[in-house]
Amino acid sequence: xxxxxxxxxxxxxxxxxxxxxxxxxxxxxxxxxxxxxxxxxxxxxxxxxxxxxxxxxxxxxxxxxxxxxxxxxxxxxxxxxxxxxxxxxxxxxxxxxxxxxxxxxxxxxxxxxxxxxxxxxxxxxxxxxxxxxxxxxxxxxxxxxxxxxxxxxxxxxxxxxxxxxxxxxxxxxxxxxxxxxxxxxxxxxxxxxxxxxxxxxxxxxxxxxxxxxxxxxxxxxxxxxxxxxxxxxxxxxxxxxxxxxxxxxxxxxxxxxxxxxxxxxxxxxxxxxxxxxxxxxxxxxxxxxxxxxxxxxxxxxxxxxxxxxxxxxxxxxxxxxxxxxxxxxxxxxxxxxxxxxxxxxxxxxxxxxxxxxxxxxxxxxxxxxxxxxxxxxxxxxxxxxxxxxxxxxxxxxxxxxxxxxxxxxxxxxxxxxxxxxxxxxxxxxxxxxxxxxxxxxxxxxxxxxxxxxxxxxxxxxxxxxxxxxxxxxxxxxxxxxxxxxxxxxxxxxxxxxxxxxxxxxxxxxxxxxxxxxxxxxxxxxxxxxxxxxxxxxxxxxxxxxxxxxxxxxxxxxxxxxxxxxxxxxxxxxxxxxxxxxxxxxxxxxxxxxxxxxxxxxxxxxxxxxxxxxxxxxxxxxxxxxxxxxxxxxxxxxxxxxxxxxxxxxxxxxxxxxxxxxxxx
Amino acid sequence: xxxxxxxxxxxxxxxxxxxxxxxxxxxxxxxxxxxxxxxxxxxxxxxxxxxxxxxxxxxxxxxxxxxxxxxxxxxxxxxxxxxxxxxxxxxxxxxxxxxxxxxxxxxxxxxxxxxxxxxxxxxxxxxxxxxxxxxxxxxxxxxxxxxxxxxxxxxxxxxxxxxxxxxxxxxxxxxxxxxxxxxxxxxxxxxxxxxxxxxxxxxxxxxxxxxxxxxxxxxxxxxxxxxxxxxxxxxxxxxxxxxxxxxx
Numbered sequence: 078x079x080x081x082x083x084x085x086x087x088x089x090x091x092x093x094x095x096x097x098x099x100x101x102x103x104x105x106x107x108x109x110x111x112x113x114x115x116x117x118x119x120x121x122x123x124x125x126x127x128x129x130x131x132x133x134x135x136x137x138x139x140x141x142x143x144x145x146x147x148x149x150x151x152x153x154x155x156x157x158x159x160x161x162x163x164x165x166x167x168x169x170x171x172x173x174x175x176x177x178x179x180x181x182x183x184x185x186x187x188x189x190x191x192x193x194x195x196x197x198x199x200x201x202x203x204x205x206x207x208x209x210x211x212x213x214x215x216x217x218x219x220x221x222x223x224x225x226x227x228x229x230x231x232x233x234x235x236x237x238x239x240x241x242x243x244x245x246x247x248x249x250x251x252x253x254x255x256x257x258x259x260x261x262x263x264x265x266x267x268x269x270x271x272x273x274x275x276x277x278x279x280x281x282x283x284x285x286x287x288x289x290x291x292x293x294x295x296x297x298x299x300x301x302x303x304x305x306x307x308x309x310x311x312x313x314x315x316x317x318x319x320x321x322x323x324x325x326x327x328x329x330x331x332x333x334x335x336x337x338x339x340x341x342x343x344x345x346x347x348x349x350x351x352x353x354x355x356x357x358x359x360x361x362x363x364x365x366x367x368x369x370x371x372x373x374x375x376x377x378x379x380x381x382x383x384x385x386x387x388x389x390x391x392x393x394x395x396x397x398x399x400x401x402x403x404x405x406x407x408x409x410x411x412x413x414x415x416x417x418x419x420x421x422x423x424x425x426x427x428x429x430x431x432x433x434x435x436x437x438x439x440x441x442x443x444x445x446x447x448x449x450x451x452x453x454x455x456x457x458x459x460x461x462x463x464x465x466x467x468x469x470x471x472x473x474x475x476x477x478x479x480x481x482x483x484x485x486x487x488x489x490x491x492x493x494x495x496x497x498x499x500x501x502x503x504x505x506x507x508x509x510x511x512x513x514x515x516x517x518x519x520x521x522x523x524x525x526x527x528x529x530x531x532x533x534x535x536x537x538x539x540x541x542x543x544x545x546x547x548x549x550x551x552x553x554x555x556x557x558x559x560x561x562x563x564x565x566x567x568x569x570x571x572x573x574x575x576x577x578x579x580x581x582x583x584x585x586x587x588x589x590x591x592x593x594x595x596x597x598x599x600x601x602x603x604x605x606x607x608x609x610x611x612x613x614x615x616x617x618x619x620x621x622x623x624x625x626x627x628x629x630x631x632x633x634x635x636x637x638x639x640x641x642x643x644x645x646x647x648x649x650x651x652x653x654x655x656x657x658x659x660x661x662x663x664x665x666x667x668x669x670x671x672x673x674x675x676x677x678x679x680x681x682x683x684x685x686x687x688x689x690x691x692x693x694x695x696x697x698x699x700x701x702x703x704x705x706x707x708x709x710x711x712x713x714x715x716x717x718x719x720x721x722x723x724x725x726x727x728x729x730x731x732x733x734x735x736x737x738x739x740x741x
Numbered sequence: 742x743x744x745x746x747x748x749x750x751x752x753x754x755x756x757x758x759x760x761x762x763x764x765x766x767x768x769x770x771x772x773x774x775x776x777x778x779x780x781x782x783x784x785x786x787x788x789x790x791x792x793x794x795x796x797x798x799x800x801x802x803x804x805x806x807x808x809x810x811x812x813x814x815x816x817x818x819x820x821x822x823x824x825x826x827x828x829x830x831x832x833x834x835x836x837x838x839x840x841x842x843x844x845x846x847x848x849x850x851x852x853x854x855x856x857x858x859x860x861x862x863x864x865x866x867x868x869x870x871x872x873x874x875x876x877x878x879x880x881x882x883x884x885x886x887x888x889x890x891x892x893x894x895x896x897x898x899x900x901x902x903x904x905x906x907x908x909x910x911x912x913x914x915x916x917x918x919x920x921x922x923x924x925x926x927x928x929x930x931x932x933x934x935x936x937x938x939x940x941x942x943x944x945x946x947x948x949x950x951x952x953x954x955x956x957x958x959x960x961x962x963x964x965x966x967x968x969x970x971x972x973x974x975x976x977x978x979x980x981x982x983x984x985x986x987x988x989x
Contacts (some may be wrong), residue, residue, distance in 0.1 A: 128874040142796070144861050146901055147803045163881060199877070204879035208870045208924065208931045209938040217884025217910045234895065241802055242897060258863040264858065287850060316797040350770045355778055356799045485801065487774075488818075489824045554874045603785045605778070649790050655751070657793060658785070681893035 080713060080726040083515040084188040086160050089732045090171075093192040096516075097559055101566035108133035111180040111565055112296035112573065114281055116268045116323050118145030120240070120546060121529025122302030123247035124553025131253030132558055137253070137294060138260050141267040141286060141318065141660075146248045149304060149316040150549060153240025154361035155224065156483065157204075164221050168229040170194045175733060177544060180226040180413050181509070181537020182687035182703065183735050184336070186711075186728060188516060189534045191458040195557040195730055196348035197547050203554055207246040211235050222545030224542035225362055226413035226740070231490065232543040237361055237481045242250060247553070252711070266292070266322040271299065271330045271525065272584045278327075278525035279574045280581060282588045286660060289652040291588055292502070295574035297490035297568050298524040300557065301327060302549075305508035305530040309668045309675065310620075311612025313505035314346060314359040320533050321671050324512050324531050332520040332583040333713035333724060335513035337671065340408065341540055341688050341724040342621050344370075344417035348437040357504040358489055359581055360440070361482055365410045367445035367475065368499065370398045370417070372429040380431040381624075389431065389439050396497035400424055408740040415539045415688045415701075418503035423699065425502075426532035432500050441498035446471035503621060503632050507545060509536040509688065510678075513713040513726070517560035518552060521713075524564055528552035533711065538687025592652050595662045602647030605660045607642050611635065615672050623679050624692040632676040639669040674714055677721050684708045705735050742767050743834040746780065747951040749840040752854050753929035758849070760838070766865065773816065773826040774799060777839075793852040800838035800967065807907070808853055810842040814904035814963045815854050822965040827956030846914070847985065857903050859949040860917060866945035867938040883929050892965045896924040897964045905968075911952030916960040918946050919976035920968050922959055926979060936983035943980055951971045 158202040160173040174195040235242040255261040272280040280295035329607035382389040450471025454462040512527040529549040618631030685701035711726040751758030781791035806823040810816035905916035925931030961970040
């Protein structure tokens with residue numbers, strides 16, 4: 078299969094503008110007759126559904142949540158990037174483009190990333206107009222802060238709840254269209270299959286989670302905005318119900334899964350506390366603006382901390398290793414996520430971890446509190462402030478900036494982060510891989526589109542902080558409303574799609590069979606226990622560091638686990654009722670297949686890039702070593718239960734030079 | 742720690758529910774929902790039906806979790822959602838009562854899970870700024886005073902969980918509705934539609950069967966985001982003003 082990325086001709090900076098003004102349009106009278114299914118109501122899905130509704134299409138929007146407002150975009154903390162250059166610090170569309178390409182370790186598509194940087198500025202304007210309460214300076218203008226991997230301040234934020242505020246904005250826009258009747262909303266409906274008619278995506282099969290009713294929904298095309306697959310690891314910062322099913326079912330109907338091994342391990346999460354743990358909580362990357370990461374220089378000190386005999390406060394300054402500042406002086410604590418996570422792993426592997434489990438490093442705000450305290454004393458005109466006064470003033474400044482994060486940390490750990498340094502450890506947070514799409518965000522299945530985290534297109538092998546919100550909203554507000562016309566302009570003569578066809582009947586039958594299959598096992602182990610075991614395998618062999626032997630072993634273990642699942646899983650209850658265990662079982666069944674594909678992809682990629690670190694491929698200093706000659710391509714996989722089939726899209730870099738990524 | 746749980750079980754909306762007793766062993770570092778996970782694993786291993794409860798993000802922001810714990814929505818700690826509550830807030834040997842958020846406008850679906858779609862319909866009735874994608878001016882075109890922006894933000898932190906309704910003896914949704922009215926009404930972008938918005942949202946709230954506000958203040962006390970009851974006072978003023986000045 079030849080993968081056509083459909084990137085338009087012309088200069089990089091002009092591609093999108095030219096393409097937009099010459100692409101095919103659908104006239105208003107035709108839009109009214111055309112139906113679009115949007116699956117998912119996170120930033121990408123809600124913004125797409127709202128905007129397509131505003132344009133006059135008939136939109137049917139689906140979420141498995143009880144309300145569109147609950148999608149997991151809501152939990153994003155830190156911010157959203159945009160090349161506004163309000164800070165006059167040298168930012169530009171090109172710089173945002175360049176930072177994103179470099180941050181992604183040269184494994185993303187130039188044209189898509191440039192378009193993302195171009196529309197980033199419109200997103201901020203749109204959100205402000207919707208009433209999103211971004212942080213502001215004293216003069217009433219929008220405030221910015223810095224995130225990892227960049228040297229400008231281009232991140233817009235709303236305290237530590239940026240995702241919530243942006244999602245509420247999109248949810249409100251969506252609600253307005255629901256009220257106008259241009260969007261029909263289906264809450265508590267989970268997509269369980271894609272329906273193709275004559276090769277085109279024409280509908281989905283859903284399960285009504287309240288009563289188990291299997292339903293057919295038809296449309297002229299289908300848009301997936303169903304998020305990432307980080308929950309394959311069981312423990313992640315994703316919400317409990319986040320899953321890969323909609324995307325994976327599309328893959329099983331012929332879509333391709335691109336770069337599934339590119340997963341982002343976020344460096345600053347609250348460490349695991351015990352076996353019962355159900356999820357991990359992120360501490361926003363924005364904390365690295367002011368927090369300093371360190372471990373004790375000596376293993377003996379670390380061990381004393383692990384045994385609970387010492388705390389971070391007992392280690393004098395000269396015995397601390399601020400390893401990010403030492404190893405990467407140019408970016409210091411604000412190196413990109415993949416680099417920071419690996420460095421934490423190295424420190425803990427050396428035995429210098431600072432929690433009971435030995436799997437944690439410190440994130441310390443003591444120097445920031447002192448620095449801010451002194452500055453604040455000056456502002457307030459306090460001469461010769463006492464050290465107590467400085468600390469108090471400094472704590473107030475830190476509270477204003479990060480108060481809700483500190484509070485969240487204290488609730489979870491029971492420790493006061495103003496007094497004791499925070500303990501953090503990397504955790505699975507985001508997946509750069511996803512369904513393969515072309516420049517129009519259309520998959521290789523005509524009429525099937527994928528937006529936001531569900532697609533693979535913009536972040537390469539590593540995503541920069543505050544870029545997920547940007548991409549979700551870019552895709553939904555400013556890309557798909559245009560590019561969907563390229564497909565739909567050829568469908569204006571297609572009458573309303575009927576769900577009463579053999580294709581729909583067959584898909585519905587298959588869904589029913591899948592449900593009955595898991596219910597019929599009646600074994601002895603819970604769905605949760607299988608999910609936990611799967612997560613451990615993927616974390617162990619396809620986590621922060623991977624090697625060929627481990628990947629082979631991991632693949633085999635997942636295969637065996639999948640067999641065991643269908644022999645011994647126990648799913649209580651029936652299909653015809655509200656049954657959360659059945660929902661989980663269907664999701665875990667799909668994770669069991671995806672997990673295997675991740676191992677296959679990671680094994681195939683004989684290089685280290687971004688979040689994919691192969692132990693066989695590193696420099697003498699232990700940094701990731703790419704192999705541009707052989708692996709400058711997107712690995713797009715066609716699922717085959719025996720042996721997945723690899724399709725390659727070569728990545729062409731005409732505007733940036735491929736360099737070894739350095740943050741030193 | 743050994744705990745006795747008294748949990749509301751109800752097969753479906755129409756069935757009669759009752760309190761059932763369970764024993765569970767928990768760890769003080771567990772979250773409250775992880776403790777319920779342990780109970781469910783136990784029930785599943787005994788081939789019994791697990792307790793249905795709503796949850797998703799487990800970090801206090803999605804607004805899905807909704808338990809009344811020992812008579813209090815989201816449990817004993819202030820400013821905390823159920824999912825952020827940890828077992829260190831309880832003692833070994835405690836008996837804990839767990840019930841769903843109860844209100845006429847929140848019918849029970851199963852056990853501890855309720856239907857809060859009435860909140861969505863309140864937002865649909867007018868809880869937005871009417872701006873289509875692409876119509877916006879530059880984000881810095883209208884400066885907004887820091888204090889005003891902060892106040893709007895405080896109202897905007899509502900997570901739509903419904904604790905205010907569950908806490909209110911009248912089952913009123915005034916805190917939820919007024920938080921949205923204030924969030925948008927304080928900002929210049931939302932001011933234009935303020936008067937029509939407040940009328941439409943209040944009308945929808947009444948239509949959904951939420952009760953009247955009688956200034957009890959329980960909503961503010963139980964709100965996990967600590968949203969101020971001042972929102973209600975401001976909305977009442979806006980509503981009155983809009984009725985007096987706006988022709989129908």
